[in-house]
Amino acid sequence: MKRKVVIFGGTGFLGLSLADYLTDRSFGVVLVARKRVVTQHKLLLWDGHSLGDWADEFNDAFGIINLAGRSVDCVKTPDYCDLILRSRVESVRIIGCALAKAKTCPKVWIQMSTAHIYGDPPFRFCDEEAPLGYGLAPEVGKAWETEFDKYLNKETRGVILRTGFVIGKNGGALQSLSRLVRLGLGGRVGTGKQGMSWIHQTDFNEIVFQALMNSGNSGVYNITSPNPVSNKEFMKSLRKTMKVPFGLSAPEFITSLGAKYIFKTDPELALYGRFVTPDRLLAEGFKFKFPDLNQALQDLLMQ
Numbered sequence: 190m191k192r193k194v195v196i197f198g199g200t201g202f203l204g205l206s207l208a209d210y211l212t213d214r215s216f217g218v219v220l221v222a223r224k225r226v227v228t229q230h231k232l233l234l235w236d237g238h239s240l241g242d243w244a245d246e247f248n249d250a251f252g253i254i255n256l257a258g259r260s261v262d263c264v265k266t267p268d269y270c271d272l273i274l275r276s277r278v279e280s281v282r283i284i285g286c287a288l289a290k291a292k293t294c295p296k297v298w299i300q301m302s303t304a305h306i307y308g309d310p311p312f313r314f315c316d317e318e319a320p321l322g323y324g325l326a327p328e329v330g331k332a333w334e335t336e337f338d339k340y341l342n343k344e345t346r347g348v349i350l351r352t353g354f355v356i357g358k359n360g361g362a363l364q365s366l367s368r369l370v371r372l373g374l375g376g377r378v379g380t381g382k383q384g385m386s387w388i389h390q391t392d393f394n395e396i397v398f399q400a401l402m403n404s405g406n407s408g409v410y411n412i413t414s415p416n417p418v419s420n421k422e423f424m425k426s427l428r429k430t431m432k433v434p435f436g437l438s439a440p441e442f443i444t445s446l447g448a449k450y451i452f453k454t455d456p457e458l459a460l461y462g463r464f465v466t467p468d469r470l471l472a473e474g475f476k477f478k479f480p481d482l483n484q485a486l487q488d489l490l491m492q
Contacts, residue, residue: 193219194217195246195253196221196256197255198257200228200232210391220232237279238279243287248291251297252299255299257280258301259277261455261458265455277333278332278333281333281336284340285337297348298345298347299397300334300349302330302334302351303352304463305327306327306334307319307320311382312464315463316469317410318468349408352393353387353388354386356489357389358390367490373436373437376424378420378460379439381424383420384417384418384419384463385417385462387482389478389485392479410469412470414479414482416480418482424436426482429483430483430487444456
């Protein structure tokens with residue numbers, strides 16, 4: 190009998206990639222999401238803050254994976270900042286309430302968090318022991334993790350994934366960056382010194398798989414490649430992989446205007462960053478399939 194895992198927020202590019210990866214490893218996957226999509230996996234709808242029929246799936250589930258949360262790729266109006274926070278905290282809270290009512294508890298709850306919890310230190314490399322940062326994203330991350338700690342029960346093992354910039358084939362920010370490179374706009378953004386803590390989707394999926402299977406995995410993990418790079422280095426590697434010799438750079442004021450009026454997003458997502466390292470994963474012997482950025486981009490873009 191297949192072990193069942195319930196993935197919340199599982200209909201985005203990352204969730205669907207993970208669902209396929211786990212299915213290939215003999216898991217039965219149930220997706221719980223706000224919107225219906227075409228998928229081979231069982232899909233249940235929820236509103237992100239109320240109990241529903243999806244809670245019945247816990248009674249024979251091996252694990253829970255919560256990826257739910259409104260996208261941060263937006264203009265940060267007060268209303269949307271509120272949605273970003275509530276979607277994360279409320280999803281954790283209602284999953285915790287459903288867990289408390291379950292007849293049998295899943296063995297593990299894997300909870301998404303953000304590497305942005307460390308803020309935007311310009312040069313410091315942040316491991317899991319680094320001080321947490323200041324600003325919207327760090328405050329949301331702290332609230333997210335605090336709510337998880339509050340609702341995790343003693344029978345269920347808890348794993349928190351402070352995840353960086355996931356690069357993948359079928360979605361995510363890499364598609365937008367690749368489009369800019371093709372248009373000749375793939376130079377550095379702002380100073381180009383800001384950190385980009387990236388991870389290949391295959392390594393992300395394998396980390397989650399091992400967190401499900403390894404009873405020794407618990408607590409907080411940074412989910413990034415061991416080799417974060419600056420924005421300037423990332424864009425240079427992307428241009429090289431795509432065989433585009435030149436890319437116009439975008440000064441801060443141009444980035445701010447373009448982000449707000451053309452891309453309808455927050456310029457700080459591009460202008461600031463952080464260097465995050467996965468020290469716990471390395472100490473526990475995890476072997477990255479794609480530790481090097483050039484290797485990762487070639488796998489994603491050259492096939």
